[in-house]
Amino acid sequence: MVTTVQSAVKRYRLRMPSQTENLEIIRSFVGHIARRVGFDDEEATKIEMAVDEACSNVIKHAYERDARKPIDIVVKIDYDKLTVIVTDHGKGFDPASIKMPDMKEYLAELRVGGLGIYLMRTLMDEVAYDIKPGVRNQVKMVKYFVKRDAPRPRKAGVQKKVKGGRQ
Amino acid sequence: MEGFQVRRKDDGAISTLYLQGYLDAHTAPRLEDALQELVDQGRYKIIVNFSDLAYISSAGLGVFMGFIEMIRAHQGDIKLTNMSDKIFRVFDLLGFPTLYDIFKDESEAHRKFSEQP
Numbered sequence: 001m002v003t004t005v006q007s008a009v010k011r012y013r014l015r016m017p018s019q020t021e022n023l024e025i026i027r028s029f030v031g032h033i034a035r036r037v038g039f040d041d042e043e044a045t046k047i048e049m050a051v052d053e054a055c056s057n058v059i060k061h062a063y064e065r066d067a068r069k070p071i072d073i074v075v076k077i078d079y080d081k082l083t084v085i086v087t088d089h090g091k092g093f094d095p096a097s098i099k100m101p102d103m104k105e106y107l108a109e110l111r112v113g114g115l116g117i118y119l120m121r122t123l124m125d126e127v128a129y130d131i132k133p134g135v136r137n138q139v140k141m142v143k144y145f146v147k148r149d150a151p152r153p154r155k156a157g158v159q160k161k162v163k164g165g166r167q
Numbered sequence: 168m169e170g171f172q173v174r175r176k177d178d179g180a181i182s183t184l185y186l187q188g189y190l191d192a193h194t195a196p197r198l199e200d201a202l203q204e205l206v207d208q209g210r211y212k213i214i215v216n217f218s219d220l221a222y223i224s225s226a227g228l229g230v231f232m233g234f235i236e237m238i239r240a241h242q243g244d245i246k247l248t249n250m251s252d253k254i255f256r257v258f259d260l261l262g263f264p265t266l267y268d269i270f271k272d273e274s275e276a277h278r279k280f281s282e283q284p
Contacts, residue, residue: 023192115261
């Protein structure tokens with residue numbers, strides 16, 4: 001019988017005031033961990049960008065630029081993936097109402113803004129929202145160590161060999 | 168440490184903005200100001216040189232989206248040059264190369280402007 005490892009191999013946490021000047025620190029924090037666990041520069045930059053977009057949305061929309069509110073960023077490293085969870089306690093939104101823009105249409109209309117969520121979905125392997133307006137909103141983004149076009153390791157029996165990163 | 172800088176150089180009717188550092192939601196208003204200043208002075212032939220730009224997020228991309236239509240309405244353009252592969256990939260991901268003239272270096276953008284009446 002195979003037992004699944006439930007707990008994250010490693011977990012890092014950062015709490016920052018909701019200010020755009022902190023985006024650079026947030027990117028460094030996430031990018032540093034991503035590179036340390038083996039992502040190359042291109043992939044690490046994608047993770048930094050996705051987190052930047054998530055936090056920019058929190059600062060602008062959830063907290064409406066109230067700099068006293070906190071943004072929590074948690075990075076979890078599992079045997080097969082890196083997960084970033086961005087949490088705020090501000091205004092939520094209905095994830096179902098977010099339409100992914102058709103980029104051709106989008107560019108034709110020359111719209112400003114709204115690119116962030118499209119980018120997050122493009123840059124990461126998985127993006128999921130858990131919205132409880134005024135209580136707690138979370139966006140969870142996942143990047144697997146093995147690229148999407150390469151075969152994934154099978155779930156069972158792999159976790160003991162690889163601890164926390166692509167070798 | 169300065170996170171982002173915009174320098175400007177005027178050459179005849181053409182103005183070039185040199186971007187340096189990190190262009191994100193915090194620094195994008197500085198680029199907006201620089202473009203607004205050009206527009207206020209009636210200078211619509213604009214080159215943006217990305218050679219020293221290390222990072223761009225959607226907030227930075229949005230600045231170009233906000234100005235391009237109006238600048239083209241005045242027979243001008245924003246031409247983008249000297250992007251690193253890293254910066255180009257972001258533009259490419261969003262299909263921006265179909266909307267903007269992107270050149271390897273500044274002289275090509277100058278030539279393109281000179282060909283126009």
